[in-house]
Amino acid sequence: xxxxxxxxxxxxxxxxxxxxxxxxxxxxxxxxxxxxxxxxxxxxxxxxxxxxxxxxxxxxxxxxxxxxxxxxxxxxxxxxxxxxxxxxxxxxxxxxxxxxxxxxxxxxxxxxxxxxxxxxxxxxxxxxxxxxxxxxxxxxxxxxxxxxxxxxxxxxxxxxxxxxxxxxxxxxxxxxxxxxxxxxxxxxxxxxxxxxxxxxxxxxxxxxxxxxxxxxxxxxxxxxxxxxxxxxxxxxxxxxxxxxxxxxxxxxxxxxxxxxxxxxxxxxxxxxxxxxxxxxxxxxxxxxxxxxxxxxxxxxxxxxxxxxxxxxxxxxxxxxxxxxxxxxxxxxxxxxxxxxxxxxxxxxxxxxxxxxxxxxxxxxxxxxxxxxxxxxxxxxxxxxxxxxxxxxxxxxxxxxxxxxxxxxxxxxxxxxxxxxxxxxxxxxxxxxxxxxxxxxxxxxxxxxxxxxxxxxxxxxxxxxxxxxxxxxxxxxxxxxxxxxxxxxx
Ligand SMILES: O=C(O)C(=O)CO
Numbered sequence: 001x002x003x004x005x006x007x008x009x010x011x012x013x014x015x016x017x018x019x020x021x022x023x024x025x026x027x028x029x030x031x032x033x034x035x036x037x038x039x040x041x042x043x044x045x046x047x048x049x050x051x052x053x054x055x056x057x058x059x060x061x062x063x064x065x066x067x068x069x070x071x072x073x074x075x076x077x078x079x080x081x082x083x084x085x086x087x088x089x090x091x092x093x094x095x096x097x098x099x100x101x102x103x104x105x106x107x108x109x110x111x112x113x114x115x116x117x118x119x120x121x122x123x124x125x126x127x128x129x130x131x132x133x134x135x136x137x138x139x140x141x142x143x144x145x146x147x148x149x150x151x152x153x154x155x156x157x158x159x160x161x162x163x164x165x166x167x168x169x170x171x172x173x174x175x176x177x178x179x180x181x182x183x184x185x186x187x188x189x190x191x192x193x194x195x196x197x198x199x200x201x202x203x204x205x206x207x208x209x210x211x212x213x214x215x216x217x218x219x220x221x222x223x224x225x226x227x228x229x230x231x232x233x234x235x236x237x238x239x240x241x242x243x244x245x246x247x248x249x250x251x252x253x254x255x256x257x258x259x260x261x262x263x264x265x266x267x268x269x270x271x272x273x274x275x276x277x278x279x280x281x282x283x284x285x286x287x288x289x290x291x292x293x294x295x296x297x298x299x300x301x302x303x304x305x306x307x308x309x310x311x312x313x314x315x316x317x318x319x320x321x322x323x324x325x326x327x328x329x330x331x332x333x334x335x336x337x338x339x340x341x342x343x344x345x346x347x348x349x350x351x352x353x354x355x356x357x358x359x360x361x362x363x364x365x366x367x368x369x370x371x372x373x374x375x376x377x378x379x380x381x382x383x384x385x386x387x388x389x390x391x392x393x394x395x396x397x398x399x400x401x402x403x404x405x406x407x408x409x410x411x412x413x414x415x416x417x418x419x420x421x422x423x424x425x426x427x428x429x430x431x432x433x434x435x436x437x438x439x440x441x442x443x444x445x446x447x448x449x450x451x452x453x454x455x456x457x458x459x460x461x462x463x464x465x466x467x468x469x470x471x472x473x474x475x476x477x478x479x480x481x482x483x484x485x486x487x488x489x
Contacts, residue, residue, distance in 0.1 A: 167194040168477055169211030171201055171232070173221040181218055185466045189216060192470055198222050205231060214239060214473045218465075220247040229256045237476035239469035240486075242456060243267045243323075246378040246405060250488035260486045261472030264322050266464035271375075271455035272326035275403045278427035278449060279371050282399050283310045287449050308370070308397070308424070310334050316369030318362060318385075319376030319404065320346055327373060328354040339365045366393040371401060378405035379489075386410065391417040399425045403455055406432035415441045418448060429455055 170193035174180030180197075181189070189195055194211065201208045212232050215224060218241040222228070229235065229252070238253060240262045253260055281287060284307040292298055292305070315331045317324045320342040328338050331354075338356040340346075345358045359365040362385075366372060372394060376382060386400065387410040394400070400423055402409055411432065417423050425447040434453055442448060456465060468484065475482045 167192065168213040169194050169196050171196050171212045171215045171222065173198050179219065179221050185462060188466050188470065192474060210234060213477060216469060217241060224248055224253065226252060229253065229258065237261060237473050239473040241465040241469045244377050244405060245486050250486060254488045259476050259482065261469065261482060261484050262486050263465045263468035264484055266461060266468045267456045268322045268326050270458045270461035271323045271403055272330060274429055274455045275327045275373055275375065275401060276330050278401050278429060280310055282425050282427035282449050283308050288446060310336065312336065313370040314339060314368055316365035316372045318372065318374050324375040327375060328356050339369060341365045363393055366390055369398060370395065371399050373401040374404045374408050376404045376408065378407055383407055384410040388413040391422055394423050396421060397424050399427065402428045402430055404430060406430040406434065411442060418445050429453055
């Protein structure tokens with residue numbers, strides 16, 4: 001458990017906002033004024049510093065340099081110097097401004113109160129004395145600033161001493177590690193949810209199961225099965241990070257009264273980009289070429305080592321949803337002839353904008369295309385939609401690209417087709433399973449490129465996916481219109 005998580009777990013129910021840097025500040029509301037308010041401030045601080053006692057700062061950050069009065073500035077500069085020292089002890093202090101309703105408390109690293117502090121310094125046992133920099137008090141008084149622009153107070157962590165409403169519980173697999181949610185995404189989620197990892201849930205099922213109202217599914221994890229659904233009585237929504245939901249049993253989830261959402265907007269550009277990257281790489285034999293260029297055995301570059309051109313070739317897109325259409329927009333810049341097959345024909349203006357021609361029958365598209373790209377979600381109906389027969393319809397010079405799901409293709413049939421040059425090549429971002437067993441025959445072929453399902457593996461895409469998932473989940477929890485809900489068939 002990190003320093004902050006540990007602290008927050010001790011102050012459970014009292015946390016309103018956390019920025020994970022620097023000085024801790026607690027604040028709350030009191031109806032009292034004058035002496036009474038001061039008494040309450042002291043009581044709050046006692047609790048707060050008791051919870052903090054024993055912790056060492058893992059990080060050191062300067063207080064923001066935003067205060068004006070020279071005397072206060074001096075005090076804060078002094079404090080900043082101390083804050084810079086890693087491992088400085090936590091100290092605590094605060095004041096309750098007479099006549100004000102706000103009750104503030106600040107905890108900053110340092111061993112003594114800085115001079116110039118006008119707030120009431122609180123001495124706590126264990127060589128911790130503290131202060132509330134007056135500027136900081138003024139600053140955090142503006143509650144809306146604290147909430148809306150947390151980065152402006154980048155060295156403050158704000159903790160509400162008297163709780164309002166607790167943030168809704170969000171179950172995630174883990175933080176960091178092989179399968180866990182990345183730290184920057186964790187920071188985004190934490191602004192709106194109280195995160196509960198699978199381990200924390202399993203260790204304290206009784207208490208945690210009541211808190212969890214949502215599950216964040218990233219890279220298909222955690223697995224949402226009947227057992228999990230049965231143990232989460234307050235679950236309202238599963239926010240899938242990604243567009244494909246074939247790993248979720250939508251019907252079963254819906255029977256529990258739980259909604260499922262996905263992130264079709266956030267994934268579109270990065271996934272279309274990987275489709276283009278695979279098409280270009282396969283056409284120009286990029287991976288093979290790179291190996292030749294770096295091989296210690298290479299003595300010369302063969303003049304008859306050739307690829308094929310993407311420019312002005314025919315691209316057949318199977319699945320003309322948001323991603324398919326983005327592929328078409330990109331392919332247009334390569335002057336490609338674009339054919340597409342989709343459940344529904346696009347509007348004429350949309351077709352004209354990218355120069356796409358509709359093929360009602362997939363067979364027509366397969367016969368005419370130099371590159372066939374699969375851009376559909378996996379459903380029980382389209383499982384192995386490309387098998388021996390479909391591969392046989394393709395041109396022997398054609399390339400098959402898959403950025404949908406591995407199970408759209410009959411992989412045994414693909415191995416045979418590639419071995420016998422029924423088609424020229426394949427480029428797959430998705431396979432089944434993922435990764436393929438290391439002795440799988442597809443891995444032994446040289447007319448294939450396989451990437452490790454990286455359609456959305458960009459810094460930007462995973463952030464946008466998390467933002468879209470958060471918006472979806474909050475909409476469900478707040479009873480607002482849901483931007484991207486997925487319904488069972
Ligand atoms: O969004 C998804 O489901 C993806 O797999 C993107 O590659």
